[in-house]
Amino acid sequence: MSFRPTEITIAGIQYDIVYKEMKEFGELDSDAKKISISKKIKDEVLLDTIIHEAFHAMLDISGLGYILEDVQPELEEALVRAYDHILTPVIKELYKDFYKK
Ligand SMILES: [Zn+2]
Numbered sequence: 664m665s666f667r668p669t670e671i672t673i674a675g676i677q678y679d680i681v682y683k684e685m686k687e688f689g690e691l692d693s694d695a696k697k698i699s700i701s702k703k704i705k706d707e708v709l710l711d712t713i714i715h716e717a718f719h720a721m722l723d724i725s726g727l728g729y730i731l732e733d734v735q736p737e738l739e740e741a742l743v744r745a746y747d748h749i750l751t752p753v754i755k756e757l758y759k760d761f762y763k764k
Contacts, residue, residue, distance in 0.1 A: 666709060671698070673720045680713065689716045693723045714751055718743045 671678050678691075680698045689712040690699045698716045700709065722728035722739055731739040 666706065668713065671713065671717060673717055674724045676720075676724065678717075678720060688712045691716045691719045691723070693720070711747060711751065715743055715747050718746055 667682070669680050671680060676696060678696045678698050680700060682700050682702045685699060685701050688701050688704055688708070691697075692699070698713065698720075700712055700716075704712060719728070719739070722731065722743075728739055731742065
């Protein structure tokens with residue numbers, strides 16, 4: 664598998680995906696419409712990281728990110744991680760079953 668997308672469209676907005684040396688797995692630059700991803704990660708971890716950053720982009724585009732930040736600075740990251748760890752695995756399993764047929 665050579666999954667390594669260089670762009671993603673979220674709500675009609677194109678984000679470039681760049682791969683570079685970095686400490687974090689991924690990082691969203693909302694203003695530059697850019698997602699940076701660590702060169703070290705690949706395959707399913709890469710997919711999960713792009714989904715994680717796309718969720719941040721969704722919160723930014725929708726304006727929900729501003730509300731979350733006002734309530735508590737770490738709330739957005741907590742919400743995104745809850746999605747990562749709880750709902751993303753469920754969705755991935757459902758897609759596997761769905762596309763098998
Ligand atoms: Zn995050």
